[in-house]
Ligand SMILES: NC(=O)C1=CN([C@@H]2O[C@H](COP(=O)(O)OP(=O)(O)OC[C@H]3O[C@@H](n4cnc5c(N)ncnc54)[C@H](OP(=O)(O)O)[C@@H]3O)[C@@H](O)[C@H]2O)[C@@H](O)CC1
Ligand SMILES: Nc1ncnc2c1ncn2[C@@H]1O[C@H](COP(=O)(O)OP(=O)(O)O)[C@@H](O)[C@H]1O
């Protein structure tokens with residue numbers, strides 16, 4: 481699923497109206513009816529719905545929903561948030577229809593007009609949608625705070641009012657915090673950025689039937705990775721195969737006290753379908769590694785407690801480097817030599833990334849199309865500071881183009897940057913905020929590379945599977961109870977959800 485900008489959606493609205501031979505009022509009726517159906521599904525009859533409608537088309541949607549609520553016997557109170565005198569035509573038409581039914585919106589013009597909102601009420605926020613073009617000021621801003629402080633379950637129509645689709649709100653801007661956002665045609669980029677995601681606790685996409693052909697023709701860098709997209713990448717195993725068909729992964733990492741990290745990565749690689757897996761670790765890790773995973777082969781470095789040589793006599797299909805290595809000079813130099821010798825795309829994580837950040841000249845030697853998996857702090861060391869999330873996204877886009885790499889920017893929503901594309905993953909949960917879950921992610925992506933997935937697909941699919949395994953683990957044993965090894969243990973079940 482592509483993510484469109486507000487201006488693309490506004491244009492798609494117009495083109496769909498023309499192509500389908502309908503009026504904009506009819507499109508509004510269709511969009512709002514579908515939103516109403518979702519609302520009705522979750523509505524408890526005893527609840528009072530308080531609808532706050534602006535005077536543009538977002539407000540028009542709110543008025544349609546009010547009419548449908550009233551028609552189906554719900555308790556609804558409608559407020560027109562009179563932030564200006566420029567009512568849109570479709571607002572006016574729907575206002576008339578509502579008045580004919582005897583439901584006249586109460587016009588709010590100042591703070592004194594605000595109604596009481598109880599925590600038991602349901603609030604529908606239809607004040608501003610994608611037409612927002614400046615921060616909300618004055619008494620409407622106070623209304624937003626009034627709604628946010630009420631404790632009422634708040635459903636935003638299309639966008640939480642006050643949230644821009646293409647910029648981060650400033651500290652003083654008032655923005656609705658939506659428990660649920662019913663968003664038209666596709667999610668908006670701001671739903672996924674760390675600085676703005678908290679305004680949308682949950683979202684549901686309402687297909688309002690815009691022209692499919694036109695939407696498909698639109699360019700967008702941003703795409704969602706959900707179950708459908710993951711299933712399209714998945715290559716089921718053939719019957720007539722042997723372990724050599726699924727690749728040999730070499731996982732290089734670890735140091736004294738941090739051998740667990742590479743063990744987790746290797747275990748996950750095997751649990752994600754890698755045919756063979758070799759661990760290359762400092763000597764101190766030999767017995768723990770052999771004991772923890774009998775299925776893995778272990779090679780040891782000359783270094784007792786840290787990597788100092790990285791010399792091996794085998795030809796792996798993919799190399800993964802960096803978890804738990806530390807940044808010692810001997811390790812850095814050995815990593816530099818490894819980079820010189822490696823031609824196939826590899827995966828670099830954790831201290832591997834920190835070494836690259838401190839020695840930027842090494843970036844030139846990272847094989848093209850390699851996958852780098854930073855969390856935000858590691859990213860900052862790699863690319864420097866950013867002003868806000870939009871600036872960050874642009875900086876990462878330039879970085880991946882400059883070095884021909886793929887960046888997996890980890891977070892509650894993980895972003896995969898590849899060429900011009902940015903893939904946003906929607907699986908996963910807060911139970912994954914636990915030590916070692918990044919090591920597990922490296923294991924999945926490495927295993928997919930070894931099985932012949934392209935680096936872009938390995939990154940995108942690996943991130944999805946990692947989140948899905950986390951979701952299955954959380955459903956079974958709870959977010960607090962799960963540890964990163966559980967994510968590895970649920971990997972097979974995550975694959976199975978795609979069959
Ligand atoms: N047929 C369609 O197109 C369909 C559209 N649909 C719905 O329409 C929504 C978009 O509607 P919209 O374009 O009327 O804009 P909306 O968000 O209601 O804002 C209204 C006006 O407010 C103004 N304004 C902006 N910021 C402001 C501020 N801070 N403080 C004060 N005023 C401010 C600004 O006007 P300005 O004052 O700048 O001239 C703006 O135009 C969309 O989200 C979806 O819900 C669906 O029904 C599907 C069919
Ligand atoms: N709240 C969350 N929701 C979804 N995924 C999360 C959340 N918090 C962390 N994760 C995932 O867990 C992993 C954490 O990686 P990282 O920070 O490198 O951990 P570690 O260094 O402990 O291995 C990432 O893949 C990240 O996307």
Ligand SMILES: [K+]
Nearest residue numbers: 605608639641
């Ligand atoms: K809204």
